[in-house]
Amino acid sequence: MTKKTKNKKKYVILLSVLVLMVGLGSYVLFQKNKKGEPHMQDTINYAPPTETEKKETDAHKDKVVEQMRSEADQPAQEPGVRKKVTPVISYWGQSDPGSNLEVGGFVQGVIEDGGECKLVLEKQGREVAEMISSKKDARSTSCSPFVVQRSSLDSGKWNAKLFYTSGTSVGESNQVMIEVK
Amino acid sequence: MCGNKLIQKTIVAAFCAVAACFLFPNHIFALSGSDFRAGNIISDSVFFNGSTMTLGEVQAFLNAKVPSCDTWGTQPSGEPGYPTRADWGRANGAAPPYTCLRDYRQNTPNRPAEPGLCMGYRATPNQLASEIIYYVAESCGINPKALIVLLQKEQSLITDDWPWPIQYRSATGYGCPDTAPCDAEYYGFFNQVYAAARQFKRYTQGGFNHRAGMNNSVRYHPNVACGSSIVYIENQATAGLYNYTPYQPNKAALDNLYGTGDNCSSYGNRNFWRLFNDWFGSTQGGYLLRTIDNATVYLVVNDTKYPISDINVLDAFSPLGPVGYVSPQYLASKSTGSVLKRLVRSEDGTVYFVDSGIKLPFTSCANIEHYGYTCGDSINLTSSQLALLHTGPLMTRVYGTTSGKKFFIESGKKREVYDLQSLQLQGIGTTYNVLKESGLNHLTYGTPIIRDNVVVTTRGTNNLALNYEGSLRNLDKSLYSQTVLSSVLPNQSLDIQSVDKLAKAGDFRGFIRNVANTKFYLLVGNGKVELTDPNKWTNNYQAVSDLLLNQFPTVSNGINQGLIKSPSDATVYYVENQKKRPIAAWDDLLRVNANPTISTISNYYISALATGTRLLGPGRLVKSPNDATVYIIDGLNKKIPLTTFSVSQDLNLGTQVSTVGNDVLNAYSSTPFYASIKIACGGKNYFVTRGVAYEVSGAMQSHYQFSYISLDQLTCNNLKTQVKPIDRFIRSSDGTIYYIEDGKKRAFAGFNAYLAYGGNGNNTIQASDYAIGTIPTGQLIY
Numbered sequence: 001m002t003k004k005t006k007n008k009k010k011y012v013i014l015l016s017v018l019v020l021m022v023g024l025g026s027y028v029l030f031q032k033n034k035k036g037e038p039h040m041q042d043t044i045n046y047a048p049p050t051e052t053e054k055k056e057t058d059a060h061k062d063k064v065v066e067q068m069r070s071e072a073d074q075p076a077q078e079p080g081v082r083k084k085v086t087p088v089i090s091y092w093g094q095s096d097p098g099s100n101l102e103v104g105g106f107v108q109g110v111i112e113d114g115g116e117c118k119l120v121l122e123k124q125g126r127e128v129a130e131m132i133s134s135k136k137d138a139r140s141t142s143c144s145p146f147v148v149q150r151s152s153l154d155s156g157k158w159n160a161k162l163f164y165t166s167g168t169s170v171g172e173s174n175q176v177m178i179e180v181k
Numbered sequence: 182m183c184g185n186k187l188i189q190k191t192i193v194a195a196f197c198a199v200a201a202c203f204l205f206p207n208h209i210f211a212l213s214g215s216d217f218r219a220g221n222i223i224s225d226s227v228f229f230n231g232s233t234m235t236l237g238e239v240q241a242f243l244n245a246k247v248p249s250c251d252t253w254g255t256q257p258s259g260e261p262g263y264p265t266r267a268d269w270g271r272a273n274g275a276a277p278p279y280t281c282l283r284d285y286r287q288n289t290p291n292r293p294a295e296p297g298l299c300m301g302y303r304a305t306p307n308q309l310a311s312e313i314i315y316y317v318a319e320s321c322g323i324n325p326k327a328l329i330v331l332l333q334k335e336q337s338l339i340t341d342d343w344p345w346p347i348q349y350r351s352a353t354g355y356g357c358p359d360t361a362p363c364d365a366e367y368y369g370f371f372n373q374v375y376a377a378a379r380q381f382k383r384y385t386q387g388g389f390n391h392r393a394g395m396n397n398s399v400r401y402h403p404n405v406a407c408g409s410s411i412v413y414i415e416n417q418a419t420a421g422l423y424n425y426t427p428y429q430p431n432k433a434a435l436d437n438l439y440g441t442g443d444n445c446s447s448y449g450n451r452n453f454w455r456l457f458n459d460w461f462g463s464t465q466g467g468y469l470l471r472t473i474d475n476a477t478v479y480l481v482v483n484d485t486k487y488p489i490s491d492i493n494v495l496d497a498f499s500p501l502g503p504v505g506y507v508s509p510q511y512l513a514s515k516s517t518g519s520v521l522k523r524l525v526r527s528e529d530g531t532v533y534f535v536d537s538g539i540k541l542p543f544t545s546c547a548n549i550e551h552y553g554y555t556c557g558d559s560i561n562l563t564s565s566q567l568a569l570l571h572t573g574p575l576m577t578r579v580y581g582t583t584s585g586k587k588f589f590i591e592s593g594k595k596r597e598v599y600d601l602q603s604l605q606l607q608g609i610g611t612t613y614n615v616l617k618e619s620g621l622n623h624l625t626y627g628t629p630i631i632r633d634n635v636v637v638t639t640r641g642t643n644n645l646a647l648n649y650e651g652s653l654r655n656l657d658k659s660l661y662s663q664t665v666l667s668s669v670l671p672n673q674s675l676d677i678q679s680v681d682k683l684a685k686a687g688d689f690r691g692f693i694r695n696v697a698n699t700k701f702y703l704l705v706g707n708g709k710v711e712l713t714d715p716n717k718w719t720n721n722y723q724a725v726s727d728l729l730l731n732q733f734p735t736v737s738n739g740i741n742q743g744l745i746k747s748p749s750d751a752t753v754y755y756v757e758n759q760k761k762r763p764i765a766a767w768d769d770l771l772r773v774n775a776n777p778t779i780s781t782i783s784n785y786y787i788s789a790l791a792t793g794t795r796l797l798g799p800g801r802l803v804k805s806p807n808d809a810t811v812y813i814i815d816g817l818n819k820k821i822p823l824t825t826f827s828v829s830q831d832l833n834l835g836t837q838v839s840t841v842g843n844d845v846l847n848a849y850s851s852t853p854f855y856a857s858i859k860i861a862c863g864g865k866n867y868f869v870t871r872g873v874a875y876e877v878s879g880a881m882q883s884h885y886q887f888s889y890i891s892l893d894q895l896t897c898n899n900l901k902t903q904v905k906p907i908d909r910f911i912r913s914s915d916g917t918i919y920y921i922e923d924g925k926k927r928a929f930a931g932f933n934a935y936l937a938y939g940g941n942g943n944n945t946i947q948a949s950d951y952a953i954g955t956i957p958t959g960q961l962i963y
Contacts (some may be wrong), residue, residue: 002624006509007533013767028856038767042692043462044234044238044460044461045459045460045461046241046242046245047245048245048246048248049246049247052440053340053930054340056340056452057340057341058259060336060337060341061341062343063336064336064345064347064348064890065273067347067351068273068274074361074362081443083570086190086403086405088390088398088405088427089388089398090391090395090397090398090399090427091388091391091395091397091398093392093395093396095528095529096528096529097667102392102395104389104391104392106389106390106424106425106427108358108359108360108361109359109361110358110361111356111358111360111361112898113363114829127380131372137380137389137390137424137425138356138376138377138380138424139355139356139357139358139359139425139426140355140357140358140359140390140427141870142388142389142390142424143390144388144389144392145387145388145389145392149670167417174405176398
């Protein structure tokens, strides 16, 4: 058999395998993407971690080191000095025009119950305020929900801010514009 | 040579690419950042399904993700100055041995059951991480896959082959605020997993930082300067994820889904979504759920499950699917509501009818009641669920179906509509939507809405009826299809249940008359034909209003000749005395009418007329098979016995005799007289010989003293004889000339005597010997 013939044979074999694999792959992809069938949450990928997953895992170790150092370096809270925290207004709205206004927010950097959350709405110099107690969340302090009586607000755009005060922390949020209908 | 190498390399490269697809399926099926939906990271039905993995599957998964644990940190650390992981670990207070999650054990504490949160936990010594994940998932109703992904995205614990104690300590990040130390109260793997699962459940009770069913301002990063965007959070699970980790991935993070973005990128929720998809498939499940063992599908709305008992209702709500399989425990955690009907209600109180994934608003409870429901039958869907149903036009009282029907819905009944004109005549609006007929399965049929003077086909059958003066009259199919009825009157189908609701009034007869009883008609293909002799056809005519009658144009054709045939048969009939008499031969037909017009009429009329006896042509010579007597057919109903062919020859009827059946011949009544050459036709007397009919009139009657037989005019028409006036001179075949006088024939003795009496070639007729023999002989004339 000449070299040319051998090469030709090799090409044919490689091409055939290639076509077979593409066909098989397409079938599997089709099966995976088939719509209209009952959705079974029974797929489990038992493959070993991908290279990307391994890299992410390794990179996380750096974050772990950072976290450990950060915790070690964390200064003690000075008595009487409240830490600056960041309140955030995260949602606001009315179920329909004319109904009460509901506003929600949280405070980053602290997890505690019993702090004072104060929502202040301001429009053309007039202020409406509501206060609720904070409650612990997984990784923040919740200041939700505020329910502002519609009767205390007139329609239009109000500037809203969330203030937080507790024995250990204090902060105010950025201002957001809330349209009251 | 170079070409061959290039081809070789190309094929090998392509091979490797395809092989990689199989070796690294995650990447070929890897998501695109554009698939990420900030408002719906994971469905409620997926996130809150606590039974998606067996204990064995959890352990097998942990084993698979750490095929080899670097217990002693012998692998290179990658940190300059610290050759091994152990070196690096020691330098950071995390010396080996390292316990991988697959092998991790701890004593677990009791936890009390808290209704609405978790079902508690039983203290167990030396439990594996897989057991903790499995049992916490079960207790708190959180998908173990979600807990696994949480552990990975917070601390990479699933894939870390040399995890440090701090990673177990804060395994889910619970109690660890941004920019502040973690709360030691929640330290430890079990505490972390249980607290996180419990908190996700707690979020479902509301009152936290992000709200499902509303627009939320979701930030991209802890740095406020990175900004935020408004996200409509569609479900509670997604709201919970944002409560836990209040950041969404920005564009840079999504564009590099498996890598890093920019300084404003956060990865927590992105990685949750990505990892879940890569490891366990789609995060999306619908609101239509069932268990594997029970075929009942439920629509789940918050904490209530509504059983669906009708496949058509399931189809109506299909955009809320596809149907997903969940654990029995998950479904049992939902209270069971009423059987799902097609009515849903939005937060603003609007009630909708649902069909084919569309919600159509009702304008009032009164309209809802027409549809057989009450306002209270509606269930409240969440905003997200409602949004999945396309909003259609207002629900109308007229309901059109995809199968082409229309119904007017009234007082819990569906009244089938014949056509829009029927609606208009009753003052009902004609606007309608087109929906599936199954949407009305719960309604019974009412009386259909139909106008007069229309044809109704009972759907699914060949039955036709004419709706006339408020009642249905059966309509013969051939009467309809073979006459003007099919071209003038509309024909629509109604269901048999609708037809059953209409009053019935027998059959529609095709023999019609006006109400004044002055005109009588048959229907033909292009109109109605007025009958000049209605009793010839029938004595039972159906009165028809002018309104209907005037829809049929009056046309003329030869039908009044009485010669008819059907469209599907060649037999010609003659109509007489309300019967149809078949005419077997063309000759017979011409003997009845020398210029026939044969009218083709509907088979209905052919069938309606009784069949009479076969019609024989007037003037024909016939006999029966078993009798030698020959008859001349006289008119339509008589036969005259023939004693000699001399008569038929003189009458120019020939000698050809047809044999016909006894039944046919016996239908003709026999005359009391024999055939004669002395006949009366049309009131005139004739002496017929050698095919010439000599009229005997005036003074000749005293000489030709005959008895004449009266023949039917039809017979007379068929004699085909010449007609001439008669004189007194007759010549026989032997040349003898006779003079007729006072009823006798007197032969001339010689030619001179003939001439002396005034005989000549013009007044002397040639008669047959038979004819001459019928005249008594008188004295010779010399």
